[in-house]
Amino acid sequence: MSVIPILRLEDVGKTYRSGSLEVAAVRGVTLTVREGEFVSVMGPSGSGKSTLMHIIGCLDTPTTGSYHLAGEDVSTMREGALADVRNRRIGFVFQQFNLLSTMSAWRNVELPLVYAGLPRAERRRRAVDALTRVGLADRLDHRPGELSGGQQQRVSVARALVTDPQLILADEPTGNLDSAATADVLDLFDELQAQGRTIVLITHEHDVSARAQREVHMRDGRLLEVDRVGAP
Numbered sequence: 001m002s003v004i005p006i007l008r009l010e011d012v013g014k015t016y017r018s019g020s021l022e023v024a025a026v027r028g029v030t031l032t033v034r035e036g037e038f039v040s041v042m043g044p045s046g047s048g049k050s051t052l053m054h055i056i057g058c059l060d061t062p063t064t065g066s067y068h069l070a071g072e073d074v075s076t077m078r079e080g081a082l083a084d085v086r087n088r089r090i091g092f093v094f095q096q097f098n099l100l101s102t103m104s105a106w107r108n109v110e111l112p113l114v115y116a117g118l119p120r121a122e123r124r125r126r127a128v129d130a131l132t133r134v135g136l137a138d139r140l141d142h143r144p145g146e147l148s149g150g151q152q153q154r155v156s157v158a159r160a161l162v163t164d165p166q167l168i169l170a171d172e173p174t175g176n177l178d179s180a181a182t183a184d185v186l187d188l189f190d191e192l193q194a195q196g197r198t199i200v201l202i203t204h205e206h207d208v209s210a211r212a213q214r215e216v217h218m219r220d221g222r223l224l225e226v227d228r229v230g231a232p
Contacts, residue, residue, distance in 0.1 A: 004071040006167055007033045007056060007199045009052030012053050012065035012075075025051040025070045026062070027221040033167075033200060037194040040201045042209035050171075052218065053202045057090055057169050058082045070166050087115055091160025095150045095175035099144040106140045107133060109159045116163070134188060150181030151176035157188060161197075168192065170201045174208055186211045 014026040026048045033039050034156075043049040054060040055067060058074055060128050061082075067075040074085055099108045109127040118126075131140055134154040153173060160168050170189070174182040186208065189199055193213065203209050217224045 005032045005034050006070055008064045008068040008191055008197045012055060012067060017061045025221055030190055031223060032049040032165045038199045038213040040203060040212035040215050041218060042203055042208040042215060047218035049202050049218040050223035051106055053171050058085045061167040066101060086162055089166045091154050091165035093160050093173045095172040096155050099152055099155060101144050103130055104141045104143055105136060105155045109162050112163050113161055128164050136157045139179045148178050150184045153185050168197055168199045
């Protein structure tokens with residue numbers, strides 16, 4: 001296991017300005033996530049967790065502080081370089097699934113590899129492998145409308161895995177699922193973490209957050225680590 005953290009936020013802040021008005025969405029956040037950890041970031045609407053997710057996912061850059069992803073400072077990168085990092089090194093799982101309704105499961109999963117310019121045969125092989133890993137080997141040619149909500153989210157997890165990213169970033173991944181499908185997806189995250197995957201999960205749900213190996217809570221833009229009873 002690498003001694004370099006997968007992600008390291010150091011005194012990160014994000015301030016939005018509109019004219020003379022300034023809003024500090026994130027304030028002095030320091031967080032380290034090591035390889036193979038499953039960490040949840042929990043907080044209510046307005047706590048700053050969505051802004052933090054955008055920074056971790058290289059969808060935005062901090063106003064202050066630094067962010068290192070696998071040892072590389074990404075906090076000062078320009079948009080073109082950030083787009084490359086997002087496509088190659090971070091696998092995203094979103095609440096809305098973000099699947100293309102006219103495309104089969106495997107074609108949805110191969111999309112990041114299309115953008116990366118891989119040959120068609122290699123894309124197909126890796127998409128099939130990713131779908132097999134999430135238990136959908138028998139649903140390769142099904143379109144999203146032919147799949148349950150839980151199965152659609154598994155397709156989006158497969159798409160997140162297909163580039164073999166250093167980090168899986170899940171933003172409210174169970175928000176559109178019933179309790180059975182939620183448990184199914186969280187079981188899948190447990191399996192991935194057991195295989196050595198690094199996962200950061202953003203949620204406002206206590207039960208979902210509690211499934212992670214480690215919890216941090218956002219409040220008024222600040223981060224508060226949670227000490228679990230009986231935890232080492």
